[in-house]
Amino acid sequence: MMVNATTYTSLVPLLTVLVSLGAVPLIILSSRRPNLREFWTIAAGVAKLALVVSLLPSLLRHRIAVLNLGEIVPGVDLAFKADALGVFFALIASSLWLFTSFYSIGYVRGLQEHKQTRYFAYFAVCLSATMGIAFSANLATFIIFYEILTIATYPLVIHKETEEAIKAGRKYLAYTLTAGVFLIAAATWTYLLAGHLDFIPGGLLKNIPFEPKTAWSLFTLFLLGVGVKAAIMPLHSWLPTAMAAPTPVSALLHAVAVVKSGVFGVIRVGLFVFGPELLRRFHLDYLLLTSASLTIIIASFLALKEDNLKRRLAYSTVAHLSYIVLGVGLISSPALLGSLLHLAFHATMKITLFFCAGAIYVHLHKEKVSELDGVGHVMPWTMGAFAVGSIGLVGLPPVNGWLSKWCLGWGAVAAARPLYLIILILSGLLNAAYFFPIIYRAFFRQGETGKTGEASLLMVVPLVLTAILSILLGVWPDLGFKFFKIAHEVGRVIFGGVS
Amino acid sequence: MIKFLLGHYAYWFILALLVIGLYGLIIKRNLVKKVIGLSIFQVAIILFFIASSTKWGATVPVLTDHQEVIQSAAYINPLPHTLMLTAIVVGVATSGVAFALIILIYRRYRTLNENELLERLKEDEPE
Amino acid sequence: MRVVNYILLGVFFLLLIYASTSLFYRGDLEALVNREKSPANSPNAAAYYIRHAYHDTHSPNMVTAILADYRxxxxxxxxxxxxxxxxxxxLLLRRERKKKKKSSPEKKQ
Amino acid sequence: MHWELELVFFSILIILALVALTVRNLLTAVVMLNVFSFLSALLYVVMGAVDVGFTEAVVGGGITGVFLVVLIFKTTRRSVD
Amino acid sequence: MKEAENNPIVSLIASIVSPFIMLFGLYVIFHGHYSPGGGFQGGTLMAASIILIRLAHSGQTGQLQFPATLNTPLGSLGVLIYYGTGLAALWWGGQFLNYAYLPLAQAISWRRSWGILMVEIGVGLAVMAILVSIFDDLLEDNSYD
Amino acid sequence: MNPSSLVPFPPLIYLFAGIFIPLVTLRWRRLAGWLALTATTAAAFFSVINLLQVLKQGIIPYRFGGWIPPIGIEYILDPLSGFVITVINLIALGVIVHAHQSVKAEIKESRWPPYYALVMLFLTGANGIIMTGDFFNLYVFLEIGSLSLYGLIAVGEKKSPVAAFRYLVMGTVGGGFYLLGVGFLYLVTGSLNMGDVRNILPHLQVTAPLVVALTLMLIGLGIKMAVFPLHGWLPDAYTYAPSPTSAIMAPIGTKIGAYAIARIFFFIFGIRLITQIVPIAQVLAWLSAVGIIYGSVLAMAQNEIKRMLAYSSVAQVGYIGLGLGLANSFGFIGALLHIMNHGLMKACLFLVAGNFRLKLGHSRIDRLDDSLRRSMPWSAAAFTLAALAMIGVPPTVGFFSKWYLALGTIASRNWLFLAIILLSSLLNAVYFFRVIERMYFPWRGSSQKRTLSSPAPKNESQEVSLGLLLPTLIFALALIVVGFLNVWLVKTILTKALPAGF
Structure with missing residues (x-):
């Protein structure tokens, strides 16, 4: 299936992992000098983005960077491979990390948070793990970074160290560690079936004779493994609880690292471990489709009745993650395109929304939707960005959300499954139902805010930038990093150029 | 049948002794009794080895005339004897350690009864 | 609990008795222990000791020879x-000889 | 092999073992154990293990007995079972 | 033990019997080649003779014959003799405890015989000292707690 | 020098130290620790040399007294014994360095010589068991090891003699059972040499005495290894022993039993006998599986770090037993790897527990608080890392043993065992994160208790001295380094250490 793709050995994938890991000791050592410390964070972010971008040109010429570090367990190497999907994900993560870093600095300084060094250190570790997930060439490497991500996020979730945060941390760990355990079980089983664990477009298990029972059990195990981070219902409940974390962490959890790793894992498992053929042959796609549609609908209703802004956003995330899963389950090239685009676009939109929520919290100390009356007059830029994000998530042009949704709908039609088109439209309406009242409150109602002016520039600039980015990507999806082209490339690799 | 009994009855007595020793170890509550059970248990094991070393029509494994031995059937198997010498010493050493421990326990808790001991251990539990 | 222990002991006893019935007769020269060669054609240690102990060590008492030399x-x-x-x-019991006081100042822990 | 002799020894050994374990006075139990050891030493000799018999007599009848007596004088003589 | 007063008759008899037991123990050690017995039995007998004296004479008097401070070093020394014999064989080119390499006599069987004797002496010494040491320690009046 | 003459050096060095220390250090007590350290270093050095040697030229036997195997006693140096002995001596080295300081704090100076001598003798026993190729010799060294442990445990706090006595009773019964099993085996086969027995067994019919011999040996060694229903001695012994004792006993003690079971049942009796004819392996696997759950659940209920670690040991030993009981190559490699990994993890954890005891005077979980993260940052970090390894987070060592064990269970199609292995790592997470939360986050629920029982949180560093810290950190580091080295280990050593028949 590797149509005229060649590989070359390159250190870049490893460097992208190491660059933020290397920043950790620097961050810790300069804990007493905040400016220097945050310089390291930003420097690592820029370096990482530059490294990922440097992979782009050769990728577009169908040359894939690989790096093999030797065996980690016999038969399985610790190997990196910057294929289209990996670079795609890495691009999203590293570019948005930069935004998140700037924003974090504003946020933690604005609130004068404690233990900022620990915060930034684990932030960097998280990003390293995410890069590792993106570039892992096989399941074992994937699991290693997946688990590191789990552990590294824990200190961030409980950063506030309140009773509630610790409880949230426990819940988070309980869910994600259990998932990791399932993933290991699934991986070992796969290893015994296939003899290797390398990700192969079209599925590494493609040529293995299967019994339906085995296929279903294995796929269920995998889905339990990656589904927790992807917040597929009923495995989602850690996510709203984890809102106890500081807002940049929520942004990281929801938009960049953790949940996206989860859906990334779903894509990897669905298309690179099992492959479209196997999914179709054993009707495993129904498992994906059913769980995803149920999640979309139920999560939207839950968001509708939630008053806490961040929790509402969290449920919205749960719903939107399942869009991506749905796209995988539809097994068609346009749906996959829509999936991948949503992976990127949801990140920009949701990160905007979280940044807004954080800015409101830092500036006005408001967390509830019902308290937001008239906020739009005080913080026009912030609420403007919020409106942009909402519009995008509802799926209206020109914000980028419409494009991915449109692709998904096209995919549903192309796969002759119009039911899911209806679900997408219904979900769009529900999105509108829980987002537009917020905008209405903010701009068209009068309320007591007690403060005037915007939050600090370090926060407002990133959120405005991400909002602008969302719009630009909606108009011109190939902007800058050529998201559209890369996503297209992924589809081509998997479905063999049919699109 | 008689031959079978003659060839095996010793094992049955020995195993009975072994179980008696175990009974002392497990069921008796007094620590000294436990050590006594331990001794009986060890004696039973030693007897098992010794009993198995016998041979029909053989004699004690000490040469009297200092001649080369041609026929090994003439002497009792000396290997289990050697092993059991070692086992006896191990037994003495174990008993010695057990005595030391019992004296320490008695000094600290003024009792040798395991039930009372457990109660006093519970009392000691902090908080 | 006590009853369980008795039952365990009884079962253990019967098992051992059962096993012992299929042992060779005591003193049976055909038993593997008393043969000159093992089925794998390696020398039998006991027979070797009996025949060679005096030759090897000048010790008429085979047990001593085995005890101190072969094993x-x-x-x-x-x-x-x-x-x-x-x-x-x-370690556990010896008293400190130098100190007359019963409780020495450097008490443990 | 003198099986008649062995049978007598075995029977006495079993009785002695039971007595040593059941008697309430620990000093009696210790004496019983000493006798038990000594008889077992004789049994070893009967079975042809002269060295082992010698050792058991010296150890079981002598040193262990002394140790046990010391132990009982250092602690207590009574036992409830 | 305890603070029992010294019974002169007991002391006397113990003093008379003890040397004979000691002598018998030595005999058992050195005659281990030819008759039942050896280092362990002999050592135990020697320990018994010393313990007899200690039982008869309480307190410091019992220690005069064989001071308690010697117990542990002598015990170690005994084992060290054994170990050293093995080590000597190693030193002269054989395996550990291969007495055939000890430079003691011409014939290999005699070398082994001498090796066994050395080892038995070590065993006897060690067993004697350690059994006495255990006895002393058990009789110790107060421990460190 | 002939390479085979180096084979018995590790146990002989320990033995020499064990004899020599009480002789010379009655006058110079402070020498005891240094002598022990020297001996351990030398033994570790020679184990490594032996391991390299065995990898180069295959199995090396060593014949004591120059007698050929069935006549005399021999030591067998093969990849398995070479690997385990190296692992154990290197762990012992780290623990002894740590003990050098912690013994000063917990043991009175007048007891140093016998204490160190007993530590050396314990290691003699352990090394002897690993190297030996003779059933009875194994018994002797088993008793040396066990006896010295009884003494080492009993110098601990007030309750320790009771724990030691209980261990003594169980341990002696275990030794007795093993010896009786050897007796039956000797009657059946007529030989005590392991290699000889292995050659003779195929010529024999499987009779009741042979089965009983197997069972008795399994029970006897199972007590040493603390397999589930035979673990009763372990929690008390680990808890009440002084810190240096538990630190040396926990990583080494139970592993020896596991090694002996692997050696005797898989190498001597052979896979076919213990899986198809007499289902010893299955019994071991099931007992271990129950032990994993039991140990993990009880560990959650404990309030004392050492006791929690003790129950966790019961569970972790279950991993080893399960891996062995699966009787396939993955399971066996997993078990061997876990012998090493668990040794490292437990050494690290017990050293940290010792550090806590030294500085805080206790190691109770409900009295820990977040002052630790400032006062003892390195110890807390080492504990956290080891805890993550116990949970099995990659790339620490715990992950890899879990990986192999999971492979083993799947290869033998035993989904229940797979579930148990995976479930227990979650249970590990539960009880370790309880401690980690206490160490790193302020605990509001117990603020009243804190004011009562422990001093106000100190902010200045109270970290233990370098001599204590260094081994702790080295173990913690090893947890990651060895994780990356595991392929190399498996490929170069462990695949060679597999018994015939896989």
């Missing part, structure tokens, strides 16, 4: 065991 390493272990016991009693 001398076991005996070294045996001495070590008894040394261990002595050291344990030393």
């Amino acid at each position: 001398g390493y076991d005996t070294l272990g045996e001495e070590t065991v008894i040394l261990t016991a002595g050291l344990i009693c030393f």
Whole structure:
């Protein structure tokens, strides 16, 4: 299936992992000098983005960077491979990390948070793990970074160290560690079936004779493994609880690292471990489709009745993650395109929304939707960005959300499954139902805010930038990093150029 | 049948002794009794080895005339004897350690009864 | 609990008895222990000791010869065991001779 | 092999073992154990293990007995079972 | 033990019997080649003779014959003799405890015989000292707690 | 020098130290620790040399007294014994360095010589068991090891003699059972040499005495290894022993039993006998599986770090037993790897527990608080890392043993065992994160208790001295380094250490 793709050995994938890991000791050592410390964070972010971008040109010429570090367990190497999907994900993560870093600095300084060094250190570790997930060439490497991500996020979730945060941390760990355990079980089983664990477009298990029972059990195990981070219902409940974390962490959890790793894992498992053929042959796609549609609908209703802004956003995330899963389950090239685009676009939109929520919290100390009356007059830029994000998530042009949704709908039609088109439209309406009242409150109602002016520039600039980015990507999806082209490339690799 | 009994009855007595020793170890509550059970248990094991070393029509494994031995059937198997010498010493050493421990326990808790001991251990539990 | 222990002991006893019935007769010269060669055609240690002990060590008492020479390493272990016991009693019980006071100032812990 | 002799020894050994374990006075139990050891030493000799018999007599009848007596004088003589 | 007063008759008899037991123990050690017995039995007998004296004479008097401070070093020394014999064989080119390499006599069988004797002496010494040491420690009046 | 003459050096060095220390250090007590350290270093050095040697030229036997195997006693140096002995001596080295300081704090100076001598003798026993190729010799060294442990445990706090006595009773019964099993085996086969027995067994019919011999040996060694229903001695012994004792006993003690079971049942009796004819392996696997759950659940209920670690040991030993009981190559490699990994993890955890005891005077979980993260940052970090390894987070060592064990269970199609292995790592997470939360986050629920029982949180560093810290950190580091080295280990050593028949 590797149509005229060649590989070359390159250190870049490893460097992208190491660059933020290397920043950790620097961050810790300069804990007493905040400016220097945050310089390291930003420097690592820029370096990482530059490294990922440097992979782009050769990728577009169908040359894939690989790096093999030797065996980690016999038969399985610790190997990196910057294929289209990996670079795609890495691009999203590293570019948005930069935004998140700037924003974090504003946020933690604005609130004068404690233990900022620990915060930034684990932030960097998280990003390293995410890069590792993106570039892992096989399941074992994937699991290693997946688990590191789990552990590294824990200190961030409980950063506030309140009773509630610790409880949230426990819940988070309980869910994600259990998932990791399932993933290991699934991986070992796969290893015994296939003899290797390398990700192969079209599925590494493609040529293995299967019994339906085995296929279903294995796929269920995998889905339990990656589904927790992807917040597929009923495995989602850690996510709203984890809102106890500081807002940049929520942004990281929801938009960049953790949940996206989860859906990334779903894509990897669905298309690179099992492959479209196997999914179709054993009707495993129904498992994906059913769980995803149920999640979309139920999560939207839950968001509708939630008053806490961040929790509402969290449920919205749960719903939107399942869009991506749905796209995988539809097994068609346009749906996959829509999936991948949503992976990127949801990140920009949701990160905007979280940044807004954080800015409101830092500036006005408001967390509830019902308290937001008239906020739009005080913080026009912030609420403007919020409106942009909402519009995008509802799926209206020109914000980028419409494009991915449109692709998904096209995919549903192309796969002759119009039911899911209806679900997408219904979900769009529900999105509108829980987002537009917020905008209405903010701009068209009068309320007591007690403060005037915007939050600090370090926060407002990133959120405005991400909002602008969302719009630009909606108009011109190939902007800058050529998201559209890369996503297209992924589809081509998997479905063999049919699109 | 008689031959079978003659060839095996010793094992049955020995195993009975072994179980008696175990009974002392497990069921008796007094620590000294436990050590006594331990001794009986060890004696039973030693007897098992010794009993198995016998041979029909053989004699004690000490040469009297200092001649080369041609026929090994003439002497009792000396290997289990050697092993059991070692086992006896191990037994003495174990008993010695057990005595030391019992004296320490008695000094600290003024009792040798395991039930009372457990109660006093519970009392000691902090908080 | 006590009943369980008795039952366990009884079962154990019966099992051992059952096993012992299929042992060779005591003193049976055909038993593997008493043969000159094992089925794998390796020499039988006991027979070797009986025949060669005096020749090898000038010791008419075979047990001594085995104890101190053929299996001398076991005996070294045996001495070590008894040394261990002595050291344990030393460690646990020996009194400090220099200090007259019953409770020495540097009490442990 | 003198099986008649062995049978007598075995029977006495079993009785002695039971007595040593059941008697309430620990000093009696210790004496019983000493007798038990000595008889077992004789049994070893009957079975042809002269060295082992010698050792058991010296150890079981002598040193262990002394140790046990010391132990009982250092602690207590009574036992409830 | 305890603070029992010294019974002169007991002391006397113990003093008379003890040397004979000691002598018998030595005999058992050195005659281990030819008759039942050996280092362990002999050592135990020697320990018994010393313990007899200690039982008869309480307190410091019992220690005069064989001071308690010697117990542990002598015990170690005994084991060390054994170990050293093995080590000597190693030193002269054989395996550990291979007495055939000891430079003691011409014939290999005699070398082994001498090796066994050395080892038995070590065993006897160790067993004697350690059994006495255990006895002393058990009789110790107060421990460190 | 002939390479085979180096084979018995590790146990002989320990033995020499064990004899020598009480002799010379009655006058110079402070020498005891240094002598022990020297001996351990030398033994570790020679184990490594032996391991390299065995990898180069295959199995090396060593014949004591120059007698050929069935006549005399021999030591067998093969990849398995070479690997385990190296692992154990290197761990012992780290623990002894740590003990050098912690013994000063917990043991009175007048007891140093016998204490160190007993530690050396314990290691003699452990090394002897690993190297030996003779059933009875194994018994002798088993007793040396066990006896010295009884003494080492009993110098601990007030309750320790009771724990030691209980261990003594169980341990002696275990030794007795093993010896009786050897007796039956000797009657059946007529030989005590392991290699000889292995050659003779195929010529024999499987009779009741042979089965009983197997069972008795399994029970006897199972007590040493603390397999589930035979673990009763372990929690008390680990808890009440002084810190240096538990630190040396926990990583080494139970592993020896596991090694002996692997050696005797898989190498001597052979896979076919213990899986198809007499289902010893299955019994071991099931007992271990129950032990994993039991140990993990009880560990959650404990309030004392050492006791929690003790129950966790019961569970972790279950991993080893399960891996062995699966009787396939993955399971066996997993078990061997876990012997090493668990040794490292437990050494690290017990050293940290010792550090806590030294500085805080206790190691109770409900009295820990977040002052630790400032006062003892390195110890807390080492504990956290080891805890993550216990949970099995990659790339720490715990992950890899879990990986192999999971492979083993799947290869033998035993989904229940797979579930148990995976479930227990979650249970590990539960009880370790309880401690980690206490160490790193302020605990509001117990603020009243804190004011009562522990001093106000100190902010200045109270970290233990370098001599204590260094081994702790080295173990913690090893947890990651060895994780990355595991392929190399498996490929170069462990695949060679597999018994015939896989």
